[in-house]
Amino acid sequence: MTLLIAAIVLIGLILINVPIAVAIGLVSIGGFVLTTGTNQLYDMTIALYSGATSFPLIAIPLFILAGNLMNTSGISVRLINFVSALIGFVRGGLGMVNIGVSMVFAEISGSAVADVAATGTVLIPEMKRRGYSRTLAAAITSSSASLAIIIPPSIPMILYGAIAETSVLKLFVAGIIPGVLGGGLLMLVTYFLAIRYDLPRGEGFDLKHIKRTFREAFWALTMPVIILGGIFSGLVTATEGAGLAVLAALVIGLFIYRDLDIWRLRRTMLEGVSQTGVVMLLVASSAALGLFLTQAQVPQQLAAQITEVTTNPLIVLALLNVLLLVLGMFLHGAAAIILVVPVVMPLVTAVGIDPVHFGIIVTLNLAIGQQTPPVASVLITSCSIAKAGIWETSRTNLPFIGVLAFILLLVTYVPSVSLVLTEYMQ
Template sequence: MPLRSGRSGRGERSKRRASRALAEAERPPNPGRWPAAPRPRGMKALLTAEIFLVLVGLIMLGLPIAVSMGLTAVFFFVALGETEVLTMVPARMYSSTTSFTLLAIPFFILTGNLMNAGGITHRLFRFAQNLVGHFRGGLGHVVVVSAMIFAGMTGAAVAEAAALGTVQLEGMVKRGFDRKFSAAIVASASTIGPVIPPSIPFVIYGSITGTSVGRLFLGGFVPGFIMGLALMIIVYFVARRRNYPRERRATAGELLDSSLGAVSAVATPVIIIGGMVSGIFTPTEAAVAATVYALILTLFVYREVRIRDLPQILWETLESSVRVLFIISAAGIFGWLLIHQRVPETVITGLMSLSHNPWVVLLIINVILLVLGCFMEGICIMLLTIPVFMPVITRLGIDPVHFGVMMTLNLMVGLLTPPVGMVLYTLASIGKIPVWSLSHELRWHLFALLTVLFLVTFVPGFVTFVPNLVMGSAR
């Protein structure tokens, strides 16, 4: 008898639960709001797709990236009926740019502008010409070596492309190189800039993820040198096939004299990396030290920058810095929307449903980034995708330094691909070459860079060896 009573009680509870479920199903939906989180998996996937479709639509309408991200976030907060969060948007934009690490960005930009205005580019070109100009396709190799050294001063691919293109493009054409090839090698070599430290993308990545910027800087050395070597191989074979000239071999005295002129530029990354690794500087303090060094060098040693030139240099720095930081502030709102609507969880579920193998997931992420790179700027892609991909990377146990360098290298490829490739358009403008014609000439250079990306993705030691050697293992 007691047993029958227990079964009867459980039966009554089951009936009540069924009645509540039926009543909930028959209740008409609230037309003024979307379903509240947590949502069914299909609904979350649909919402994720809608968010990115609206963003892409605004970009295709010609709105700036930062404005597109901000409007997308505001639109979906309103559409979801969560208008109360709109009062927090200004504070969220402000807080996105208050990281002390981000203060390094304007100082790195200023350092590059000072070095460029101070004639460092010409000294690097002369040193590189004496070092590798006697190889087949000499000036092509000179461009690559100059870019690798110049990378230690700028940290931005577009700035490097403009500086190297202005100095070296016409010189290569006068020496018998095809104009399209000359522009292609300058464009592809400029992508080394953000991989060899200092690097603005590394600073942004480290600020968002909390990864050591020093380890990221050290992790970029080997991939950057491999990029340079791969491009020099392409130059050699193209030069042999097209019979491009080589320069005369420099004497030991000429090489020594030019190296003394270039050593001041090489000292810039030494100051930055050495100060950070030794614990003397934070990344921001290292950027300030590099700026002071560049100021002393260009004002008092070389004397090619005058006091009256500084306002223009500072204005150019201000324009570049505000542009980057405005994008970061807008991305802060957009990232807030993604986290609020659990988009990272949706992406994790989707990627994990495809494979639990970290190498397969990295391959998929690379493909996604390469596609995005055709339509968006690298920094914007980084700000949009890091909050989405980092939970996946963490769950799979992938080294964040490895992933950061891989992502940056991937986004550099996007700078060379139409329709949005900034470096592609910069060199097409400087060289007065049709964009699609230059894109065709870049095919072998892109193949070389994609090969390096493949190696960096699937051989993490290329990235992690130097940071682990200098700073010890992070784990």
Template sequence: MVVTLFLAFFVLIFVGVPIAFALAAASILSLLLFTDMPMLLIVQRMYSGLDVFALMAIPLFLFAGYLMSEARISDRLVALASVFLGRYKGGLSLVATGSSAIFGAISGSANATTAAIGSVMIPAMAKRGYDQADSAAVVAASGILGLVVPPSITMVLYGVVAGVSIGDLFLSGIIPALIISAGLMGVNYYIAKRKGYLGSEPVPMAEAVKIFRDSLIALAMPLIILGGIYSGAFTPTESAAVASAYGLLVGFYWYRNLTLKSVFNVSKKTVEVTATILFLIGTSNVFTYILTSENVPQSLAAGLIGFSDSPIVIMLIILAMLLFLGTFLDNVAAIILVTPTLLPVVHSLGIDPIFFGVYIVIAVAVGQITPPVGLNLFIATNLTDRRFEEVCRSTVPYLFLYTALLVFFIFVPGLLSVFG
């Protein structure tokens, strides 16, 4: 049954069927051929994966992020990053990374971060003589920070699937996010120095103070979320509701650029994305039910441990697998499918599930800049007049950076669970 399940799934994926429908079709086909399970029980199995209170955080965090994006927070964050980073060599690429890290803490989405920051930074970088392929690569690679900097939608998903503290995942994501940001800036600086990309003019002190004051309200959102969770004021799910209310207040009464029409559009987009994610969770629950009933996770754990009992060796194998899956699965699908399969391996080796959660979030996020389905690449390319292949070539140094950091984190796991 497992062979039929995977064969049907991969055939459907490679002919272009959406992942959620491929999961559903492969699961139903396998169950109909090899079991006598009634269709009603299949539907109940789908629903059981959605009956989790913590999943309410997903639409609320999405709504809050889309609200802040609609309020053009990205413009203010770019201006703020320019105050501190713009004057250095290759300063605009440093600004793109810095503003992506800050915006990622608000949006929780790699694609939203890439689109919002890219729409501001790519034209600005072109005016300063940056090659558009290089600009798009910077924005696409930095956009991954939207999935790494807490609060992150994929961390919420992992926390639900693995049954671990979402708050611990959020706090444990801070250190790796800072390390990745520093690494990206290092690559940016090296490329800028080699190609002669200049920075921007220093911002006058009076204007810098005004920019900083104007950005404080936006910067407060992630601080309220994380501070509220760890002070015990509210749970991660409740923090998402607080973030949504805060986004409405800021957009309507502080920045005053939200309208009822824009809120309706944000609500519509939130419903569409949430429905996609929840349907994917439901169908993957049936898929993983089949894998569990056939003892696939246990067999995988036994096979890997039989190959080597070294956590480092096993994690390197898992890294290679995650990077491969990222080339054709989006991060949400990868988290939902891979987590229940690999958790028995993690537990048997004594690997901290908080470390593994942050690690898997970063690893599958790299798929956002790996062809052929790296969505960040497509978003950034569409903001330029360059070909997709040219942007992919300019992204190679960043792929090497992410891979090197993922290997580094395996040898220094405490950096990914320091708050866990």
């Protein structure tokens, strides 16, 4: 009953346009006052502080800043040129370039919105010029950008790992196969759509052009190697890897490509601070809500009630997928993780679901949520760049959402797809 009342009040506040972080904070305060009086508010202030100062969470502002630096330092454009030279000559090649660049960009920023901002502003106008409809250009850009939260490093995975007390490194490794498989299937769908709509081929295959664009993009291509190589080798943590990403973007932008000046750097840092403030306010307020729910024994009661009905992990995962897909339509990814994970983790543990496996399931659900209105932050950003209608683009986007849904089902019911690589870790 406590969970139901809290959920109704929270949804009501969100529907009247109260900011999500504020709504969570108000529900937390109201819950403490009504159940235990005002004395618990002192504990709430401690929860607010400790919730936002966890060491793994430092990676979030750093990856946000790294993604913004790529947008303003010429790194993104050089990556686009190189991938275009590699695969742009096939039918629908420019759409495949969009997906390929998103996969590379994902290995640096960990943010789907940053991915759209970086690639969409360059590729969407070019796709429209070459005969792609604005809705198709927006759909390809939007769906491929969601690979940024599946392929490591991933900001949602960092957030999930901190809340669920699960290894972020294992989450990163578990996301590799689903992310690469998703990218390949998105390219396949793009190819069939290119045949259906008779889209043009790009420029012919030119080895000299590939070599030239590779030389120009060489330093940009070293960023994924530096970041992921450092993390997976154990030389640095995910948080320290985020610091490496910022340092590499600064050095490459300022001293090698020289496209980043002091004014662009200032604007980039201000944008990063603004985006970080939104996320961290959500994290802090969620810690207070988590404290209230924990003291009220809500997660434990929910786990007990469901396990009385069924302890079959497959059925429980199906129920959780439905819950996450519905919430993903109305909440941003960070908010969904913050609200759902603390409540359902006792249930996940009780029925024997691997927390790393569940983390990938949560991430894939959020990737689909980024494509499904009314919230659909990534889709809306892509439509804004393409000047396309959201609902028209959503219809065009259905085959690509189908790919993400297929990967979700595959990972949910064939756990080895995501966990096979983690078995080689100590």
